[in-house]
Amino acid sequence: MTAPDTLYYSHNLNPRVAVAVARHLRAPLRFVRAEPMGRDREAFRAINPNTRVPVLVEPALTLWETDAIAMRLAARFAPDFWPGRRREEVMMWVSWSAHHFTRWAGDLYFERIIGPRYLSRPTDEALAAAAQAELASFAAVLDQALAGRDWLVGDAPTYADFRVASALPFAAEAGIDLAPWAHVRAWHARLAQFEAWRDPFAGLE
Numbered sequence: 001m002t003a004p005d006t007l008y009y010s011h012n013l014n015p016r017v018a019v020a021v022a023r024h025l026r027a028p029l030r031f032v033r034a035e036p037m038g039r040d041r042e043a044f045r046a047i048n049p050n051t052r053v054p055v056l057v058e059p060a061l062t063l064w065e066t067d068a069i070a071m072r073l074a075a076r077f078a079p080d081f082w083p084g085r086r087r088e089e090v091m092m093w094v095s096w097s098a099h100h101f102t103r104w105a106g107d108l109y110f111e112r113i114i115g116p117r118y119l120s121r122p123t124d125e126a127l128a129a130a131a132q133a134e135l136a137s138f139a140a141v142l143d144q145a146l147a148g149r150d151w152l153v154g155d156a157p158t159y160a161d162f163r164v165a166s167a168l169p170f171a172a173e174a175g176i177d178l179a180p181w182a183h184v185r186a187w188h189a190r191l192a193q194f195e196a197w198r199d200p201f202a203g204l205e
């Protein structure tokens with residue numbers, strides 16, 4: 001019997017998405033919690049020179065970057081999760097998430113959670129306020145896109161939904177204010193009906 005492929009993860013924002021995808025797609029992986037910037041740093045360089053998670057290790061392929069891992073898992077286990085006939089639309093949202101929505105939501109996540117918790121650094125409130133203001137303009141775009149539809153691409157959840165929602169499980173703690181955007185809140189509540197999104201680490205370390 002061959003060893004299962006391995007997904008290295010932590011509970012932080014990007015690896016959370018990768019684990020949620022893997023479990024949503026019921027990918028038969030071995031999940032290994034890692035501290036690539038902490039105790040595992042030197043050993044981890046051989047797996048990912050960036051010393052970050054997530055990383056997917058297969059016998060003939062090692063992938064870092066959440067989006068590449070999601071693309072790989074979808075291709076192997078659930079092609080409709082990144083549907084070929086609409087792959088550009090999914091990619092549009094993946095890119096938009098990185099450069100706009102999660103760009104600013106991620107700043108709030110970093111300022112309010114990572115800085116205070118791991119770097120002994122208080123929140124830079126001016127930076128957080130600027131991030132919330134930037135986020136607001138893109139949240140309005142997302143809210144409009146979700147008016148009258150359940151999911152971002154087609155009529156079923158795809159990786160576009162998982163990626164754009166990356167920071168939202170941390171919204172309360174990160175002070176990400178979604179109050180003005182009812183469609184965004186309803187969409188994230190729909191996503192949270194999936195146990196893999198709501199609680200990706202259930203039963204894992």
Ligand SMILES: N[C@@H](CCC(=O)N[C@@H](CS)C(=O)NCC(=O)O)C(=O)O
Pocket residue numbers: 010011012013014015034035036037038051052053054064065066067
């Ligand atoms: N662009 C990368 C970002 C990876 C990244 O920054 N990972 C962070 C967590 S969000 C990390 O490994 N931090 C150390 C840790 O979680 O222990 C991706 O999407 O995979």
